[in-house]
Amino acid sequence: MNKARQTEAVDIAIIGGGIAGLWTLARLRHSGYQAFLLEADQLGGVQSNASQGIIHGGTKYALTGKLTHSSQAIQQMPKRWQDCLNGQGEVDLSQARVLSEHQFLWSNKSLATKITGFFASKVMSSRMKKLPIDDFVAPFNQKNFKGDLYQLDEPVLDIQSVIDTLRKQYSEVIFQADIQGLARISTAQKSNDDHVYNIALSYENDASKKLLAKVVVLTSGSGNECLLSSLKQSQPEMQRRPLYMPMLKASENILPKMYAHCLGASALPKMTITSHTLDVQETNAKQTVWYLGGEIAEQGVGRSLEEQVNIAKKELASLMPWMDFSTCQWSALAIDRAEPKMPDGSRPVEPWVSYEQDIISAWPVKLAMAPVMVDKIILQLEALAIDKNSSARASEASLLDLPKAKTSPLPWEKVQHWI
Numbered sequence: 001m002n003k004a005r006q007t008e009a010v011d012i013a014i015i016g017g018g019i020a021g022l023w024t025l026a027r028l029r030h031s032g033y034q035a036f037l038l039e040a041d042q043l044g045g046v047q048s049n050a051s052q053g054i055i056h057g058g059t060k061y062a063l064t065g066k067l068t069h070s071s072q073a074i075q076q077m078p079k080r081w082q083d084c085l086n087g088q089g090e091v092d093l094s095q096a097r098v099l100s101e102h103q104f105l106w107s108n109k110s111l112a113t114k115i116t117g118f119f120a121s122k123v124m125s126s127r128m129k130k131l132p133i134d135d136f137v138a139p140f141n142q143k144n145f146k147g148d149l150y151q152l153d154e155p156v157l158d159i160q161s162v163i164d165t166l167r168k169q170y171s172e173v174i175f176q177a178d179i180q181g182l183a184r185i186s187t188a189q190k191s192n193d194d195h196v197y198n199i200a201l202s203y204e205n206d207a208s209k210k211l212l213a214k215v216v217v218l219t220s221g222s223g224n225e226c227l228l229s230s231l232k233q234s235q236p237e238m239q240r241r242p243l244y245m246p247m248l249k250a251s252e253n254i255l256p257k258m259y260a261h262c263l264g265a266s267a268l269p270k271m272t273i274t275s276h277t278l279d280v281q282e283t284n285a286k287q288t289v290w291y292l293g294g295e296i297a298e299q300g301v302g303r304s305l306e307e308q309v310n311i312a313k314k315e316l317a318s319l320m321p322w323m324d325f326s327t328c329q330w331s332a333l334a335i336d337r338a339e340p341k342m343p344d345g346s347r348p349v350e351p352w353v354s355y356e357q358d359i360i361s362a363w364p365v366k367l368a369m370a371p372v373m374v375d376k377i378i379l380q381l382e383a384l385a386i387d388k389n390s391s392a393r394a395s396e397a398s399l400l401d402l403p404k405a406k407t408s409p410l411p412w413e414k415v416q417h418w419i
């Protein structure tokens with residue numbers, strides 16, 4: 001750090017501390033880059049902690065009966081994440097928690113007969129196994145459940161613990177700063193001292209606060225849109241695909257832990273249920289939260305909270321008529337998935353990484369695909385030949401006069417009023 005310079009300067013500034021930014025930071029630091037992360041609020045606090053934590057291997061996208069391009073791209077993800085969870089992968093997630101080693105698929109009897117042939121095919125049988133009745137897990141392990149149950153070898157993770165594990169490893173270089181805008185520095189504006197710095201980042205709505213960077217990596221989810229427009233850069237364009245995720249809570253004897261997709265007639269599961277633990281401070285007790293994704297969350301957009309809860313109640317009662325949900329308390333989370341814009345607004349199948357004049361824009365598209373997104377970022381940085389192993393500057397991190405970013409609570413920990 002040059003003492004004469006008034007403004008802090010870094011090689012690589014990563015903006016946004018969800019899974020995309022944190023995975024990027026971990027890989028870049030490990031490779032010797034002088035990278036820093038700036039998070040507007042709390043780490044994981046927008047999409048990442050609100051995700052269901054499912055590390056897809058693509059089976060969900062094969063449910064129409066054929067393996068699509070999308071399901072092939074994602075196949076390696078469970079293994080890559082598993083290596084990280086074992087402490088032997090590209091990032092160290094050995095302290096992160098696995099909620100379940102498996103996901104389950106269930107179907108009612110009439111659908112089961114239609115898809116049994118496909119599920120028994122060679123390509124699918126390597127990914128899942130049909131469970132014999134004696135091995136049925138809760139809440140399917142009782143006589144009123146008449147359908148089939150399949151087990152997938154794709155884990156479900158406690159994403160808050162993933163985010164927090166990465167935060168702890170790199171806390172020295174993770175700061176809280178709401179980046180308001182970016183500006184490319186023209187050659188005429190550069191002083192001799194900082195001629196290698198190309199981008200000025202302004203933060204906290206204070207014109208005097210600036211940070212310089214050689215390269216900026218935008219991993220700010222829906223925030224990418226605003227930051228790109230501050231550069232007057234029209235590409236890449238972003239799309240938002242909204243969800244309205246119902247959630248219900250009760251004690252564990254009413255809501256057993258389950259991680260399962262209910263198969264419907266379309267490629268999208270009718271409902272995907274993941275389970276999470278909620279500490280109830282007043283009573284010191286633990287409750288289970290069921291978080292409902294899939295068709296119900298896609299189709300619920302635009303409904304009022306009461307409508308969405310009532311529809312979710314009816315749907316659960318029809319899917320699991322043997323269960324009693326009458327004492328559960330309900331809420332729902334409205335949230336957008338932020339992604340690169342597809343011409344027809346459809347779901348992108350691959351992580352997005354693009355480069356223009358010292359700015360890398362990235363969206364992982366799925367949390368599970370963050371590793372592939374970061375591979376692409378690293379290829380881009382290698383092409384730019386940014387200095388590595390600037391060990392003399394490694395301790396500069398602590399010089400940034402900014403607060404450290406904390407890990408966000410989970411969506412159900414933020415609900416003020418359950419109905």
Ligand SMILES: Cc1cc2nc3c(=O)[nH]c(=O)nc-3n(C[C@H](O)[C@H](O)[C@H](O)COP(=O)(O)OP(=O)(O)OC[C@H]3O[C@@H](n4cnc5c(N)ncnc54)[C@H](O)[C@@H]3O)c2cc1C
Nearest residue numbers: 016018019020040047048051052054179220221223367368
């Ligand atoms: C309800 C839901 C369920 C999902 N379930 C799954 C799943 O089970 N499996 C799966 O693989 N994927 C899932 N996804 C998709 C997955 O969550 C996202 O693809 C992934 O979390 C995106 O990560 P991200 O880091 O790009 O974005 P985010 O997690 O949104 O992080 C972006 C960060 O940037 C910060 N930021 C924004 N603007 C600025 C700024 N100006 N300055 C500084 N910081 C800024 C934000 O505060 C935020 O922390 C789900 C998504 C949703 C919405």
